[in-house]
Amino acid sequence: MVFAMQQTYDVIIIGAGPAGTSFARVAAHGGLDVLVIDKRKELGSPVRCGEGIGAHWEGKIKLPLHGGAIAYKIDGAKCFAPNGKTLKTQTPETKGYVLERKIFDKYLAIEAARAGAHILPKTIATELVKENGKPAGVKARTFDDEVLEFRAPLVVSAEGMEAKIAREAGFADAVAGLYDTDTCFEYEMANVECEPLIEIWFSNLYAKRGYVWVFPKAKDVANVGVGIGGDLNEHPKERLDKFIKAHPERFKNAEVVEVKAGNIWVGPPLKELVKDNFMVIGTAAHQVDPIHGGGMALAIEAGVIAAETALKAARAKDFSKRALGEYETRWRAAEEGKLAKRLRLRKVLELFTDEDFNRVFELLDEKDLERVLNGDFKPVVSKVLLKRPSLLKVLKALI
Ligand SMILES: Cc1cc2nc3c(=O)[nH]c(=O)nc-3n(C[C@H](O)[C@H](O)[C@H](O)COP(=O)(O)OP(=O)(O)OC[C@H]3O[C@@H](n4cnc5c(N)ncnc54)[C@H](O)[C@@H]3O)c2cc1C
Secondary structure (H helix, E strand, O other), rough: OOOHHOOOEEEEEEOHHHHHHHHHHHHHHHOOOOOEEEEOOOOOOOOOOOOOOOOOHHHHOOOOHHHEEEEEEEEEEEEEEOOOOEHHHEEEEHHHEEEEEHHHHHHHHHEEEEEHOEEEEOEEEEEEEEOOOOEEEEEEEEEOOEEEEEEOOEEOOOOOOHHHHHHOOOHHOOOOOOOOOOEEEEEEEOOOOOOEEEEEEEEOOOOOOEEEEEEEEEEOOEEEEEEEEEOOOOOOOOHHHHHHHHOOOHOOOOOOEEEEEEEOOOOOOOOOOOOOOOEEEEEHHHHOOOOOOOOOHHHHHHHHHHHHHHHHHOOOOOOOOHHHHHHHHHHHHHHHHHHHHHHHHHHOOOOHHHHHHHEEEEEEHHHHHHHHHHHOHHHHHHHHHHHOOHHHHHHHOOO
């Protein structure tokens, strides 16, 4: 492919993350001529991820997880209050895996290529090409430093947080504002004892608005990271180092084997997901869980739904906003309600003081935690307010 570069396709996808390669796999399998370009020379690297994914997603994303991409199997989640009190849950929704993203992302790209998609790494999309005011392709700088123009009646932004081409296409809210962005810093560490549980540590001392996570990749290896609400005066590395220092027993033999950092959107999805000849999928479309910043599975799901819509549009030779709108309708029906509840919860949690966290953890049991995670807030809020009516001001947004 690289040696006989064609310049016209049925669809051009910008970004070979989970969203882009999932779209490419389904679209190519359905018979479309697909080009995926990514500015990275090694797909999946550098990793900007805690690498956790729920097992319940496997059915939805229509792809078995590649064995080699699974670092560790997770049996549940354990949440820590600032005073150390814990709540554990082991529902089907909290079972899952911590992945090796470098293997996982490349596996998704290989599956897309096997389905017939053309993949072009180390090639950056620099400009949206328009014809009669509508998207018609992209200009891109290849790894040979050549500037080429690729043409297609459908352009898909799977660009992740950057979303430059999506903004050029008129998706003004694809810009990531500070308030709805978490800045994250993470060490992958060896010699850290772990149970097969995702750990979530709440405390404003270490994670203003967010939390510290310990995601095990083996019984003695973990991603230890922090995400904090966008604040120019705060550096997540300092917060994470403070957390590690405060737990000397746990981390006394720990050795850092990889450093990871990145920003993730924790606000609402884009107001529109399609325009004539253009679709936005995955983190570029702000399809991310506002509580934990998880976006891999949502990105894959959006990629699959969008590709199924694109196949229909191609058969009808109609790439209008109306025809592409089926993706938006299906995706919003599947995910938007749940994500809106999670956003409300995030906005409540960001008002919590450490004292509030401690009090609430004292009052709740594991069943309550499951209810909260499932968006069933009412019985839990009533239980807390019975004992702590002073929390009404903070919790009323959940009722
Ligand atoms: C610190 C951190 C921890 C996280 N932890 C988790 C977690 O534990 N679980 C989870 O599910 N999610 C997690 N996420 C979120 C998750 O990583 C993303 O939601 C997911 O990668 C989204 O996939 P995507 O395909 O939409 O975008 P991405 O994976 O971001 O892929 C976008 C691709 O587009 C390419 N690109 C961008 N612009 C251009 C351009 N102009 N030209 C060419 N290529 C371009 C990029 O190089 C990139 O490869 C985390 C995020 C961060 C930052």
